[in-house]
Structure formats: structure tokens, C-alpha cells
Amino acid sequence: MEDINFRKASMNDKPILLEFEQEVLQAERPYNSSIKLVDAYYYDMDDLLSSKKTHLLVAENKDRVVGSGYAQIRTSKQSLLHEAHCYLGFMYVVPEYRGRGVNKSILERLIQWSKNQGVSDCYLDVYSANEAAIRAYEKAGFVGSMIEMKLNCSKS
Numbered sequence: 001m002e003d004i005n006f007r008k009a010s011m012n013d014k015p016i017l018l019e020f021e022q023e024v025l026q027a028e029r030p031y032n033s034s035i036k037l038v039d040a041y042y043y044d045m046d047d048l049l050s051s052k053k054t055h056l057l058v059a060e061n062k063d064r065v066v067g068s069g070y071a072q073i074r075t076s077k078q079s080l081l082h083e084a085h086c087y088l089g090f091m092y093v094v095p096e097y098r099g100r101g102v103n104k105s106i107l108e109r110l111i112q113w114s115k116n117q118g119v120s121d122c123y124l125d126v127y128s129a130n131e132a133a134i135r136a137y138e139k140a141g142f143v144g145s146m147i148e149m150k151l152n153c154s155k156s
Helices: 009-033 047-048 102-116 132-141
Strands: 004-008 054-061 066-076 084-093 122-124
Touching: 004 066, 004 102, 009 047, 009 054, 009 066, 047 054, 047 102, 054 102, 084 102, 102 122, 102 132
Parallel strands: 084 122
Antiparallel strands: 004 054, 054 066, 066 084
């Protein structure tokens, strides 16, 4: 990868991260018609940037932020063997940097951070119809675990 640097995000990155969040929402609307067209947000950006249980990374090229992703330590369900897991999210790479391994490198760094925190299980969500993302995560070693089912009761 040509001159891509990875670092922990800071509050100075908040404006571009808020833009990335809207790009993620736009990309996911075709998979979920329930996502609002205005005033939609996935993240509490201030919390992601300041929480000690979250590692929010950015990828940058020549002082331009070109990608993001986070790992967040969460309490696991009581039925699981592990008490805590890392949830991975906010995986985004600007279009002109896709296919260059940026997302893969972010994932690798987030997984390593998780291991360094003593957490061995990582989870993420992906829409079942997003075949490209599923393939990318499978290449990184992820396997399908559970499918969330949805019903719009007003239509049935």
C-alpha cells in the first residue's frame, strides 16, 4: 500500500468521520429501507473517540483520512464462553482507495488491538445481501454466525 498510515482517531478527525458515517448510511440504505433519509446516525462519535473501551482507527494518505474502523470491547451474553468480545464497526474506505487493502489492514490492526486487550472473539454485522462485504470479511477469516430477521408489521 502506497504511503498509507494508520493511527488512532482524534477529536480533530470528527468532521471527516461524520462525513464517513453518512457515506456508510447511504451505502446501506439499499439493504435496509428503514434507514431514515435525513437525521440518520449510527454512532455517538464523541463516545467512539473518547471511550477507553473503543479503538477507532483512521487510515490516511498524505494528511487525507481515507478510511476508518473501530473495535469496541463489549460484555458478551451470559450463554457464551467468553465474558467479553470486540465488536467491529464503522468500516469505511473512500471509493478511490478501495481494492488497495486499506480495509484489510484496518481489520488486522483492530483484531490485534482486541488480542492485546485480552479479547479473543470479534463480531461484526453485515447485511445479508451485501455479498461484496461478506466476501471481504470471509477472506479475513470471519464466518457467518447468526442472521437477523426483520418484519415490517405494517405491511403484513
